[in-house]
Amino acid sequence: MTVPVMDALDSLESEAIHIFREVAGEFDRPVILFSGGKDSTLLVHLAVKAFAPAPVPFPLLHVDTGHNYAEVIEFRDRIVAEKGLRLEVAHVQDWIDDGRLTERPDGTRNPLQTVPLLDSIVEHRYDAVFGGGRRDEERARAKERIMSLRDGFGRWDPRSQRPELWNLYNGRHAPGEHVRVFPISNWTELDVWRYIQREEIELPSIYFSHRREVFRRDGMWLAEGPWGGPRGSEALEERTVRYRTVGDGSCTGAVESTAGTLDEIIAEVTASRLTERGATRADDRMSEAAMEDRKREGYF
Amino acid sequence: MTKDLLRFATAGSVDDGKSTLVGRLLYDTKSVLADQIEAVQRASVDKGLSTPDLSLLVDGLRAEREQGITIDVAYRYFSTPTREFVLADTPGHVQYTRNTVTGASTAELAVLLVDARYGVVEQTRRHAAVLALLRVPRLVLCINKIDLVGYDEAVLTAIGKDFAELARSLGFESVVTIPVSALVGDNVVERSEHTPWYDGPTLIGHLESVPVTPPEADAPFRLPVQYVIREHATDYRGYAGQVASGTVRPGDAIVVLPGGHRTTVESVDTADGPLELAGAGRSVTIRLADDIDIARGDVLAAADAPPRVTNELEATLCWLSDKPLRPGARLLLKHGARTTQVIVGALGDRLDTDTIAYVGAPETLAINDIARVSLRTADALPVDDYADIRTGGSFLLIDPPTGNTLAAGLVGNPLTLAD
Secondary structure (H helix, E strand, C coil): CCCCCCCHHHHHHHHHHHHHHHHHHHCCCEEEECCCCHHHHHHHHHHHHHHCCCCCCCCEEEEECCCCCHHHHHHHHHHHHHCCCCEEEEEHHHHHHCCCCCCCCCCCCCHHHHHHHHHHHHHHCCCEEECCCCCCCCCCHHHCCCEEEECCCCCCCHHHCCCCECCECCCCCCCCCEEEECCCCCCCHHHHHHHHHHHCCCCCHHHCCEEEEEEEECCEEEECECCCECCCCCCCEEEEEEECCCCCCCCECEEECCCCCHHHHHHHHHHCCCCHHHHHECHHHCCCCHHHHHHHHCCC | CCCEEEEEEEEECHHHCHHHHHHHHHHHCCCCCHHHHHHHHHHHHHCCCCCCCCHHHHCCCHHHHHHCCCCCCEEEEEECCCEEEEEEECCCCHHHHHHHHHHHHCCCEEEEEEECCCCCCHHHHHHHHHHHHCCCCCEEEEEECHHHHCCCHHHHHHHHHHHHHHHHHCCCCCEEEEECECCCCECCCECCCCCCCCCCCCHHHHHHHCCCCCHHHHCCCEEECCEEEEECCCCEEEEEEECCECEECCCCEEEEECCCEEEEEEEEECCCCCECCEECCCEEEEEECCCCCCCCCCEEEECCCCCEEEEEEEEEEEECCCCCECCCCEEEEEECCEEEEEEEEEEEEEEECCCCEEECCCCCECCCCEEEEEEEEEEEEEECCCCCCCHHHEEEEECCCCCCEEEEEEECCCCCCCC
16 A cells, blocks of 8 residues: 655644644643634644543633724634633723723724733743744744744743754743744645635634624725714724734735635635735734734733 | 645855845745845845845844854745755854754755865865755755856866765765855746856746655654544544654554554544554644553554664763753753653764864763653653654654753764774
């Protein structure tokens, strides 16, 4: 019998499962960051596969900006219940209410997630934090290790990263430090969609084409929300849209799209001339090194 | 549509045009999207440049853009209709040899660049030596900037011959040599009209057609146990890990090391159901016929071709840290899923990467040094020679107080130099 050749998705899946199991073997208190978006939903799916038939030995953590899409929160809670997972939620609003954070003038809460994330890591003594980051998303992320040390302040130092050799991951850390783990580092956006299709992974409905009231700001279609939109001359109009990423409502734009099925989404992503972050994330446009700067501060 | 995945690395001197070649591969395979190009154009204008600086596409860190150099290995992704590629893009500066080691450790193929005007230079020899040491299975020599030597067949043949000799002395069995111009696009993705005398593949044509089966596929079975999966409701107990080499199927006789218990494989499980056969690279969970005490760090191996179990290692180290290594140092060693204490013994010969010869033993190892060493480990380890099985013969040395990775370790003497 000849060995069946592993295709690209098989290889990526096996690599991710290997990483989940390494962390389970080496760390005391791992946690998976879960927002209900496609990448973190994929992470949870891979975690379930890594430990089947036993349950996933980690809880989930959602840093909730309070500017969410209702469909995503409904989905998040349903998946957690269906898969028998544990979910912690850190509400950014709590940090604003007690004065540890101040609302920004532009209304976006995306950069505000860093402090609740780091506080939660300290409070729960998490020593490994899984994220759905992919190196193809952004230039600074292309430099990110699969296992990446964060110091006692949660900071990333890209100049002194540990070399990552073979598939031997070094997760050593001192008390107070933690490690960020990115099991889908080597996946591209298209890999994610193809795998979602292959594995029949359920996603929030906003990833699929629908009619929505949106308004134009900075070249993006944004939805109405408690964060202060629309403002001034911005006018709501109904458009046929879908989302390529899910995040804080203030900075996550919809794209005009009629793609209502996974086949149509894959065709659309294949033909797209824009990256997902370039198309729909305002926060990455703030400066040339926006992502690097946020990651240095502890942003996931 | 099913595609497979090729992991490869680039290497080459600073000015050989590596960034341009990477840019060309991404650009001609339509892997660079409009907003990325626009960002580069914006940044280039900000820097006062009249043409877009394509290196900005790949140099992601603030310091890299400020200094105009690549500091750290980065990973790039692109695909063609038949295959997906993960490219470890490694910096060419000599002080970053450690990044070449990092990129080469996971590569199934390496693309080494030389400048057609200068041919094989010291840096070429150094990189080729590191690639040979790490036993990257396949090597491609891209002779770049052929437009600058007038597409002269004789020049390119001479460089190819020069390099073939070097490659042979380093133990590479075969080298594919491709004359390219990354700037113009000759023979990278599009076949060049300027080289009618060249009848080999384009670079992308070669990358698409080279077999991806790793050498580990034909080696004896090894699986480091990462995690024991127990499910109480059904009394399930399985040993989870990634097949490091060879194949495994139900009924196979195996030995559990370092303990030495023998048993047979009951089933090879995945979340999608059991497999009849699993090969190198596949993450699986193995159930065994007998109830044996097995923990993370143990290795399941083919009973008829097991690795040797030893506390004494002769190895080659690539020293990656600014902190020098002295004999007698007490460090941690990670091999497979096991981390154990190790005491460094005598330092042996150092590889001089300029002359590609082993020279006398140094007193300490400095960053980027490559040398032989003897090690004594607290726990017995099931090891293979790196030359035989990359995964069974590789390890890390870790600094106990900081947790930093200090060295890439290769069991045995993987670089055999021909005279």
